[in-house]
Amino acid sequence: MIEHGFPASAGEVTPAWLTARLRAAGVLDTGTVAAITWEPIGTGQVGDSARFTLSYDPPGAGPPTVAGKFAAADPASRQTAAMLGLYAKEAGFYRELAAGLTIRTPRALASEIAPNAGDFVLLFEDLGPARGGNQLAGCSVEDAREAVRQLAGLHAPSWGNLAMTGAAWLQPPPGALDILRGAYPQATQVFADRYADDLAPELMAVCQALAARADDWFGRQAAVPCLIHGDYRLDNLLFDIRGGAEPIGVLDWQTVAVGSGPTDLAYFLGAGVGTSLREGHEDELIDLYSETMTRAGVPLTRADLWDDYRRGALHGVSTAVFSAAFVERTPRGDAMFLDMARGACQLALEHDSLGSL
Numbered sequence: 226m227i228e229h230g231f232p233a234s235a236g237e238v239t240p241a242w243l244t245a246r247l248r249a250a251g252v253l254d255t256g257t258v259a260a261i262t263w264e265p266i267g268t269g270q271v272g273d274s275a276r277f278t279l280s281y282d283p284p285g286a287g288p289p290t291v292a293g294k295f296a297a298a299d300p301a302s303r304q305t306a307a308m309l310g311l312y313a314k315e316a317g318f319y320r321e322l323a324a325g326l327t328i329r330t331p332r333a334l335a336s337e338i339a340p341n342a343g344d345f346v347l348l349f350e351d352l353g354p355a356r357g358g359n360q361l362a363g364c365s366v367e368d369a370r371e372a373v374r375q376l377a378g379l380h381a382p383s384w385g386n387l388a389m390t391g392a393a394w395l396q397p398p399p400g401a402l403d404i405l406r407g408a409y410p411q412a413t414q415v416f417a418d419r420y421a422d423d424l425a426p427e428l429m430a431v432c433q434a435l436a437a438r439a440d441d442w443f444g445r446q447a448a449v450p451c452l453i454h455g456d457y458r459l460d461n462l463l464f465d466i467r468g469g470a471e472p473i474g475v476l477d478w479q480t481v482a483v484g485s486g487p488t489d490l491a492y493f494l495g496a497g498v499g500t501s502l503r504e505g506h507e508d509e510l511i512d513l514y515s516e517t518m519t520r521a522g523v524p525l526t527r528a529d530l531w532d533d534y535r536r537g538a539l540h541g542v543s544t545a546v547f548s549a550a551f552v553e554r555t556p557r558g559d560a561m562f563l564d565m566a567r568g569a570c571q572l573a574l575e576h577d578s579l580g581s582l
Contacts, residue, residue: 231337233344234295235263235275243279246348247287250334256286263293267357267460271297271306271552272315272479276351290351291334296344299553303343310398311479312345313338317394318478319347322452325389327521328378329466329474352466352474358459360561363499366506368464371473372493373510374517376457379475380486381521383452390450390483402444409443409543410436412550419549420563428570432546434579435539441582442539447485455480456544457489458497458565487530490514491537495572496545496565503572535581541569 232238240258247253259282267274274294281287296312297303306312319333335348358364364372383389413436417429424432435442454461454475461477494503494510503510511527511534518525545565552558573579 229337229339229344231335231346232295233339233346234298235265235273235277235293238263238277238293243277243291243348246335247291250348252334253281253287256281256283258287266292267476271302271311272477273297276353288351290353292331292349292351294345294347294349297553302552305551306479307341307343308398308404309401310394312343313394314481315347315477315479316345317392318481321392322383322389322481323478326379326382326452328375329471330478331474331476352463354468355463355466355474358462358464360458360460360497361557361564362459363502364459364464366502368459368462368473369493369498369502369506369510370513371464372457372462372497373490373514375473375475376454376486376489376493376514377517377521377523379454380451380489381518381523384486384523385449385451389452395481395483397444405443405547406439408551409439409547412436412547415550416546416562416566419559420566423563424566424570427574428567431570431573431579432542432566435542435546438579438582442543445536447483447533449485450483451486453482453484453486453489454478455482455484455489455492455540457493460561485533485537486518487514487533488537488540490530491534491572492541492544492569495538495569496541497568499564500568500571503568532581535576535578538569538573538576538578539582541565542573545569 232242240261243258258279260280261277263275263277266276272294274292277291277293279289316336316338319336323330331349331352333347333349338345413432416432456477463474466474494507515525515527515530545562549562
C-alpha cells in the first residue's frame, strides 16, 4: 500500500509509478513500463537500496535498469535517521545541490519525502556495471587517488558559498546537537562493551577521551565552510562505473553537511582505507588533495589544511562509535565499525587530534 503518494519500499514500486517518474525525468519519451523485477543492492545501514530491471511496451523504450533507495526497514536505524534528518538531507542534496557540483554522483530521476521525514524514495540512473568499494577489503592506491580527486568536485564549488551551504535543511534539526552531546558518552560505553577484546587499549582510550570532550567536538564551526559528504568511505564509492567508461561515482548523501573540507579527507584516510595504505601514501594523498583543490580554484597548501585534517580524524572516531550503538546490528556492521574505529583512532593518535581541539 502506498501511504504517502510514493512507494516507501522496493516492494511497493509499480510500473505505473515508474512510468510517470521516468517521463518526468525525460528518459522515457513514449511507451510505458510494462513489468519490473528487483533485487537488493548495497550495504547501507540506515537506508535500503534496490536495482530494478524494467521491461517496456514497446520493448526498449527506456533505460533497462534503474536504482532506488528507501528508508531502512529496521526500526532502530529508521528512527536514528529520522531524528538526525538523514533522509531529508539526501533528498535535498539531489534536488538542490547535486547539479551545482562536479563530483560524480548518480543522476536522480525522482526525489520524494514524507512530511514526517521518516519515509522517502530516490530513483537514480544505474551506474553499473561497476566495481563496488568494500570497506573490509580495502582498495588499491589508485582507487584511493581517484576518491581523493573527487573530493575537490564537492568542496571547491561550495567553498565559502553561502548559496549552497546556507540551506535550512542542511542545518542540524533543533536540539540535535544537544542530543548528540548527551548520547555520545552512552554510545561510547556500548562501543567499549562490544569491542573491549578487539580494539587495542590505546585506541579505545581515544574513543573514551573524545566522549569526555563531546562538548568541544559536536557543533564545531569551520573557518571556511563548505559541503562535506560526512561518510566518505569505500562502501559509498563505485569504481569503473558504466562498464569502465568513468573511473568513480559517489553514493549515499544522507550525511551531507556543512563543515571543513579536510574532514572528508581525514575520514577517508583514517576510517576508510585502512592504516597500511594510509601510512604508505598519506603524504602523497594529502598533497594530491591540496593540488586538486588549487586547480579547482581554491588555493590550498598542506599548511593551510593541516589542523583541519588532524581534527577531521575525530569524525571517523565519533561516527564509528555512534553508529555502532544506534543503528541496526549486523555481523558485517560490527566488523565495519571496528575497522573504521581502528583506522580513525590510529590516525588521531599519530597526529594528536584530541590535542588539536
